[in-house]
Amino acid sequence: MQNLRTLLALAFLAVSIKPAVAGEHLFDEIIVTERQTKRVIYLEDQLDISPDTSQLLKKVPGANVNGNGPLSGIPQYRGMFGARIGFVINGALLAPAGPNWMDPPLSYVAPAQLVKLEVYRGIAPVSVPQETIGGAIISETVSADFTNTKEFTSSGILTTSAQSVNDGFLLSGLTSFANNSHHVSIAAMSEEGDDARFSGGRILPSSYERERGEVSYGFRSANHTFSINYTRNTTGEAGTPTLAMDIDYFSGDLFNARYQYEGQGWSLDARLFGSELHHGMTNYHLRPTPIDKTLWRQNTTSAENEGFVISGTHQDDFGEWQIGFDYFSTVNNSLIDNPNNTMFFVEGFNNATRSVSGVFAEHQHRFSGKFQLEIGARINYVKMSADAVDGTPARMMPPAMALRDQFNEADRDSSDTNLDMVAKLWHRTSDTLSLYAGIAQKTRSPSFQERFLWLPLQATGGLADGFTYTGNLDLEAEESRDIELGFDLIYSRFNISPRLFYREVRDFIQGTPTENQAALMFVNMMNLRNRTDNPNPLRFNNVDAEFYGLDIDWKYTLNENWSFSGLMNYVRGKRSDVDDNLYRVAPANMTFVVDYEKENWNLNAELVAYASQNHVSLINSEETTTGYELMNISGSYLVTENLRLSMGVDNVLDETYQDHLTGYNRARNPDIVVGGRLYGYGRNVFLKANYKW
Numbered sequence: 037m038q039n040l041r042t043l044l045a046l047a048f049l050a051v052s053i054k055p056a057v058a059g060e061h062l063f064d065e066i067i068v069t070e071r072q073t074k075r076v077i078y079l080e081d082q083l084d085i086s087p088d089t090s091q092l093l094k095k096v097p098g099a100n101v102n103g104n105g106p107l108s109g110i111p112q113y114r115g116m117f118g119a120r121i122g123f124v125i126n127g128a129l130l131a132p133a134g135p136n137w138m139d140p141p142l143s144y145v146a147p148a149q150l151v152k153l154e155v156y157r158g159i160a161p162v163s164v165p166q167e168t169i170g171g172a173i174i175s176e177t178v179s180a181d182f183t184n185t186k187e188f189t190s191s192g193i194l195t196t197s198a199q200s201v202n203d204g205f206l207l208s209g210l211t212s213f214a215n216n217s218h219h220v221s222i223a224a225m226s227e228e229g230d231d232a233r234f235s236g237g238r239i240l241p242s243s244y245e246r247e248r249g250e251v252s253y254g255f256r257s258a259n260h261t262f263s264i265n266y267t268r269n270t271t272g273e274a275g276t277p278t279l280a281m282d283i284d285y286f287s288g289d290l291f292n293a294r295y296q297y298e299g300q301g302w303s304l305d306a307r308l309f310g311s312e313l314h315h316g317m318t319n320y321h322l323r324p325t326p327i328d329k330t331l332w333r334q335n336t337t338s339a340e341n342e343g344f345v346i347s348g349t350h351q352d353d354f355g356e357w358q359i360g361f362d363y364f365s366t367v368n369n370s371l372i373d374n375p376n377n378t379m380f381f382v383e384g385f386n387n388a389t390r391s392v393s394g395v396f397a398e399h400q401h402r403f404s405g406k407f408q409l410e411i412g413a414r415i416n417y418v419k420m421s422a423d424a425v426d427g428t429p430a431r432m433m434p435p436a437m438a439l440r441d442q443f444n445e446a447d448r449d450s451s452d453t454n455l456d457m458v459a460k461l462w463h464r465t466s467d468t469l470s471l472y473a474g475i476a477q478k479t480r481s482p483s484f485q486e487r488f489l490w491l492p493l494q495a496t497g498g499l500a501d502g503f504t505y506t507g508n509l510d511l512e513a514e515e516s517r518d519i520e521l522g523f524d525l526i527y528s529r530f531n532i533s534p535r536l537f538y539r540e541v542r543d544f545i546q547g548t549p550t551e552n553q554a555a556l557m558f559v560n561m562m563n564l565r566n567r568t569d570n571p572n573p574l575r576f577n578n579v580d581a582e583f584y585g586l587d588i589d590w591k592y593t594l595n596e597n598w599s600f601s602g603l604m605n606y607v608r609g610k611r612s613d614v615d616d617n618l619y620r621v622a623p624a625n626m627t628f629v630v631d632y633e634k635e636n637w638n639l640n641a642e643l644v645a646y647a648s649q650n651h652v653s654l655i656n657s658e659e660t661t662t663g664y665e666l667m668n669i670s671g672s673y674l675v676t677e678n679l680r681l682s683m684g685v686d687n688v689l690d691e692t693y694q695d696h697l698t699g700y701n702r703a704r705n706p707d708i709v710v711g712g713r714l715y716g717y718g719r720n721v722f723l724k725a726n727y728k729w
């Protein structure tokens with residue numbers, strides 16, 4: 037880390053003495069563009085300085101974050117979260133190495149190096165990632181672009197920031213050279229933070245450290261464009277207080293290549309990508325160590341991802357046709373051991389393999405300028421398999437032995453053929469009003485955890501409910517039927533875009549009380565042996581569920597100085613086969629922002645209000661939360677054409693509050709009881725400087 041710091045500091049010096057050249061769009065701020073189908077957050081100079089990309093989603097209608105740690109926020113959209121949402125990272129698909137999603141896909145694009153984050157509003161098109169039952173989020177990091185001249189020009193950005201709530205510090209830079217046919221860029225980032233404070237103490241452990249570097253090259257000749265990109269992400273020790281262990285390290289190598297061809301009325305896009313992710317976590321290096329040395333645990337995991345997307349688009353006078361096929365496969369491994377006992381091991385997942393081969397067709401059609409239609413269909417063929425497993429518990433304890441043998445003797449190969457269909461219609465009734473209706477069928481096959489978890493463990497994709505789970509080799513794919521209605525009104529300086537949605541999910545996958553006697557006996561025996569009181573294990577099962585709600589975003593521009601904007605989100609998720617609510621669904625919430633803009637400075641104040649959440653899941657023993665309000669202020673000042681300084685205070689009133697989507701504390705902490713809900717961060721003063729050339 038020291039080396040990288042020195043390098044970045046030297047780079048900063050080098051550019052500081054360079055003559056300043058004014059660019060055209062220096063320091064675009066976060067702009068959430070108002071479009072019919074998606075919301076785009078441009079981060080070229082975002083004021084927020086959270087190290088977690090997913091936190092930006094709170095600026096998008098319908099989106100939220102399940103917080104498991106400072107780098108481990110799991111995106112939630114209209115009540116669905118995690119693997120139910122499709123993610124694209126610089127054109128690539130990526131599945132985490134952490135069986136508890138300590139490294140959600142968006143953690144591989146740090147906010148400091150992100151250029152934009154796109155969230156599809158409601159039903160995602162079939163042409164974006166393969167499985168999008170709960171929505172689609174597209175992210176792109178900063179890189180160079182071709183220029184219009186043969187002469188090479190250089191450009192770059194340097195960002196540094198510091199914040200008080202966790203003594204966090206960040207240094208990030210990008211430098212690039214480009215002409216009309218080549219571009220090359222190098223980006224690097226280093227960030228760290230200590231345990232975060234709240235008014236009653238500290239959240240332990242919530243420190244983090246991460247470094248990220250990226251190189252990319254692009255080549256353009258006539259109608260052909262080719263680019264390659266390599267990213268290395270190294271996360272050091274980082275807390276995940278809602279889970280049983282903390283991050284020791286993540287080490288990831290991400291590669292992707294892209295070829296694009298622009299023909300007369302048609303274009304071709306081909307992407308090839310892969311990533312190799314390694315991860316270690318323990319329950320003894322960052323949080324207080326377990327007193328009983330036999331309970332120390334280390335879990336070493338990995339994910340190998342590879343895939344491609346090939347699609348062709350044809351444009352005609354009425355719209356466009358797109359057809360394509362794609363493939364993505366992941367192999368996950370996980371080994372648990374104890375440094376105090378070299379004999380102890382548990383193979384959590386042994387070559388748990390999941391591949392999705394997809395083919396899709398999509399058509400956009402414009403009728404007479406008044407109606408616009410999007411229809412699409414996709415077939416995904418999902419194949420899963422896993423190798424036999426073993427572990428010392430299975431060699432010593434009869435119930436664990438029975439679970440191992442049941443798993444090893446079973447047929448662990450499975451395949452699903454899933455059909456997704458989308459139809460969306462916009463009707464432009466006047467210059468100011470456009471009506472919208474969409475219907476869809478969306479599917480998702482089980483995750484490897486849901487299918488292959490053989491021993492009752494908490495490896496659940498980050499549910500963080502404190503329950504142990506076993507997988508289920510007989511799970512069916514989830515199938516959702518969606519309908520959404522809304523309108524986009526743009527009246528003078530006011531615009532508003534509400535959406536009402538309802539979805540019915542057949543075979544929704546969630547944990548239900550297990551009937552497997554071996555699993556029940558195993559957890560009982562472990563409780564007796566370790567003097568713990570873990571509840572009876574759950575087993576992933578197909579149930580029925582429904583989601584409905586409303587989300588709205590709006591903006592009113594009073595004059596060239598003042599503007600007001602806001603969000604309102606409401607979602608309800610419940611079982612439709614029994615009387616229960618779904619787990620970890622965002623409470624109703626709203627955001628109200630006042631902006632004041634001057635030529636070279638601006639100020640904004642934000643009020644965020646969350647209602648209580650009383651619709652909690654009985655099966656997951658979920659606890660209710662009460663509502664709260666937070667105030668945030670921030671501003672920025674353009675010192676020169678190249679240098680911008682920003683400053684802000686989050687949680688100005690130092691409110692003590694509990695975010696319903698942040699889980700329960702699992703680490704011994706004098707300030708928060710184990711099993712109690714974690715508190716949100718206290719007052720945070722931050723500073724940020726951006727230099728661009």
Ligand SMILES: [Cu+2]
Nearest residue numbers: 134135138317
């Ligand atoms: Cu982990």
